[in-house]
Amino acid sequence: MRKTWRIAQMLAVQDLKLSYRRSMLGPFWLTISSAVQIATIGIVFSTIFKSDISVYVPYLATSLLIFTFITGFLNESNMSFIQAEGIIRQMHFNPSMYIGRTLIRNLLGFAHNLLILPVVFLVLGMPWSLGMLMAIPGFLLVLVNLWWLGHLFSLVSLRFRDFPPIFGSIITVAFYLTPVMWFSDQVPGGESNPLISLNPLFHLLSMVRSPLLGEMASETSWVFSAVMAAIGTAVVFVLYQRYQHKIAFWI
Amino acid sequence: MTHITLDKVCLDFPVYNADARSLKSSLVNVATGGQLRAGNKGGITVRALDDISVTIEPGERVGLVGHNGSGKSSLLRVLNGVYRPSSGTIGIDGEIGSLIDINIGINPEATGLENITTCAALMGIPKRRIAETLPDIIDFSELGNYISMPVRTYSSGMQMRLMFSIATTMKPQILLMDEWLSVGDESFVKKAEERLGKLVSETDILVFASHSRETITSTCNRLIWLEHGRVKADGDVRTVADAYFGPENPT
Numbered sequence: 262m263r264k265t266w267r268i269a270q271m272l273a274v275q276d277l278k279l280s281y282r283r284s285m286l287g288p289f290w291l292t293i294s295s296a297v298q299i300a301t302i303g304i305v306f307s308t309i310f311k312s313d314i315s316v317y318v319p320y321l322a323t324s325l326l327i328f329t330f331i332t333g334f335l336n337e338s339n340m341s342f343i344q345a346e347g348i349i350r351q352m353h354f355n356p357s358m359y360i361g362r363t364l365i366r367n368l369l370g371f372a373h374n375l376l377i378l379p380v381v382f383l384v385l386g387m388p389w390s391l392g393m394l395m396a397i398p399g400f401l402l403v404l405v406n407l408w409w410l411g412h413l414f415s416l417v418s419l420r421f422r423d424f425p426p427i428f429g430s431i432i433t434v435a436f437y438l439t440p441v442m443w444f445s446d447q448v449p450g451g452e453s454n455p456l457i458s459l460n461p462l463f464h465l466l467s468m469v470r471s472p473l474l475g476e477m478a479s480e481t482s483w484v485f486s487a488v489m490a491a492i493g494t495a496v497v498f499v500l501y502q503r504y505q506h507k508i509a510f511w512i
Numbered sequence: 513m514t515h516i517t518l519d520k521v522c523l524d525f526p527v528y529n530a531d532a533r534s535l536k537s538s539l540v541n542v543a544t545g546g547q548l549r550a551g552n553k554g555g556i557t558v559r560a561l562d563d564i565s566v567t568i569e570p571g572e573r574v575g576l577v578g579h580n581g582s583g584k585s586s587l588l589r590v591l592n593g594v595y596r597p598s599s600g601t602i603g604i605d606g607e608i609g610s611l612i613d614i615n616i617g618i619n620p621e622a623t624g625l626e627n628i629t630t631c632a633a634l635m636g637i638p639k640r641r642i643a644e645t646l647p648d649i650i651d652f653s654e655l656g657n658y659i660s661m662p663v664r665t666y667s668s669g670m671q672m673r674l675m676f677s678i679a680t681t682m683k684p685q686i687l688l689m690d691e692w693l694s695v696g697d698e699s700f701v702k703k704a705e706e707r708l709g710k711l712v713s714e715t716d717i718l719v720f721a722s723h724s725r726e727t728i729t730s731t732c733n734r735l736i737w738l739e740h741g742r743v744k745a746d747g748d749v750r751t752v753a754d755a756y757f758g759p760e761n762p763t
Binding site for chain 1: 526528533534535536543594595616621626629630635639
C-alpha cells in the first residue's frame with residue numbers, strides 16, 4: 262500500500278517536473294496563465310454583468326480554480342491507464358496507483374494555482390473568517406468523489422477508446438452550464454433550477470467555493486456530494502472486483 | 513521456501529476489433545439487440561496458455577523453448593502477475609524480479625539519474641538498495657557526466673547500458689527473463705555477462721525464455737517446451753533440447 266503511493270507520487274512529481282523542464286518559471290507558468298485568464302474574464306464579464314469587480318473577481322477566481330482542478334483531473338483520469346501502457350504490459354501494480362498518479366499530479370498543479378487566491382482576496386479586500394476553514398472538509402469530500410470518478414473513467418476509457426473525446430466535449434459544455442463565470446441567481450429559480458440542482462459539478466464546486474467566499478455550502482450540496490461519494494464508491498468497488506484483472510488485456 | 517506451482521492454468525486473450533472498442537457502436541448494439549453486427553459481441557479469444565501444470569522448486573533453472581507465439585512470454589507474464597489466468601490456480605512463494613523488458617518506465621526527457629530512481633522503484637528495487645548502489649550503477653554504466661543529461665541525448669548503447677545496470681541491481685528470489693540480456697557494446701559485453709551471471713546464480717529460481725540452444729544448455733538444468741500454449745515436453749535439458757532443436761551434431 263505504502264509502496265503503491267510512493268510510486269504514484271514519484272511518477273506524478275516526475276510528470277510535473279518534465280512538462281516544465283525547459284521553461285524558466287516551471288510550473289508557475291500554470292499560475293501565470295490562470296491569473297491572466299481570471300483577469301481577462303473578470304474585467305470583461307464584470308462589465309457585461311455590471312457587477313462590482315470586488316464581488317465578481319473573487320467569485321470568479323475561486324470558481325475557476327476549483328472547477329479547472331476538478332475537470333482537469335477528470336479529463337486526465339481518462340488517460341491514467343492508456344498513458345501507462347508500457348508499465349501495465351510489463352509489471353503488475355494496484356490499479357489505484359495510476360489514478361493516484363493522476364490525482365497527485367493535478368493536486369500539485371492546483372497548489373501552484375492556489376497562490377492566486379490570497380493575492381486576489383488581499384487586493385480586493387475580501388474579509389477573512391474562520392468559516393473559510395470549512396473549505397477543507399468540503400475539499401476532502403470532493404477528493405473522495407474524484408477518487409471514484411477517476412477509477413470509473415480510467416477503466417471505461419481503457420475499454421472504450423472513444424470515451425475520452427466524448428467526455429472532453431461534455432466537460433467543455435459543462436463549463437458553460439455550471440455557474441462558474443455566472444452567478445446561480447442569474448438563472449430563473451436560482452439554485453432550485455434543475456440545471457443547477459441536478460448538476461454534480463455545481464455541488465462539488467460549492468463544497469469548496471462557498472466557504473472561501475464566506476458562506477456555508479448548502480445542506481443540499483453536502484448531502485448530494487456525500488450520497489454521490491457513497492454510491493459511486495460502492496459501484497466502482499464492484500466494478501473493479503469484476504474487471505480490474507482485465508486491465509492488462511484491454512491495454 | 514521459494515516455490516512456484518501452476519495448476520491447470522489457462523490464459524485466454526480477448527481480441528477486440530475497432531468496433532468492439534467503441535462506446536458508440538456498443539451502445540448502438542444494445543439498442544439494436546446486437547443482431548445487426550455479427551461477430552463483435554462476445555468477441556474472439558485466443559488461448560495463449562492451455563492447461564499448464566508445472567511445479568518449480570528452488571535451485572531449478574528452467575528454460576522455456578518453443579516457437580514464436582507458443583506462449584513463453586505469456587507464461588512469464590502470468591508468473592509476474594501482469595495477466596491473471598482465465599482458469600486454474602497459481603501459487604508463488606518468493607519475491608519476483610522480472611527482466612522481461614528492462615526498458616520499463618524509462619523517460620527520455622528525464623536525466624539518467626532521475627531514471628535510475630524511477631525505473632528502479634518500478635522494478636521493485638527497494639529505495640535503500642538504490643541509494644547504496646547508486647555509485648556502482650553510475651560507475652558500471654560507464655556514462656560518466658552523461659548521467660545528469662536527459663536520456664534522449666544518449667546513444668542506444670548508452671541507454672542500454674544504463675537500463676542494464678539498473679535492472680541488474682535487483683536481488684530477487686525468483687528471476688524471470690525473456691531472452692538473455694544482450695548488451696551490444698563490445699567492451700561492455702564481458703563485464704555485463706559476469707554481472708548477469710552473478711545475478712542469475714544468486715536467485716533461487718530462474719525462469720528463462722530463449723531461442724538460443726547455447727545459452728539454454730549453459731544456463732538451465734530443466735527445459736520446458738511449449739507448443740500452442742501447451743507443455744509439449746518437460747524434463748532435463750539434454751533430452752528436451754534434442755527433441756526441440758534436433759539431435760546435437762557431435763562434429
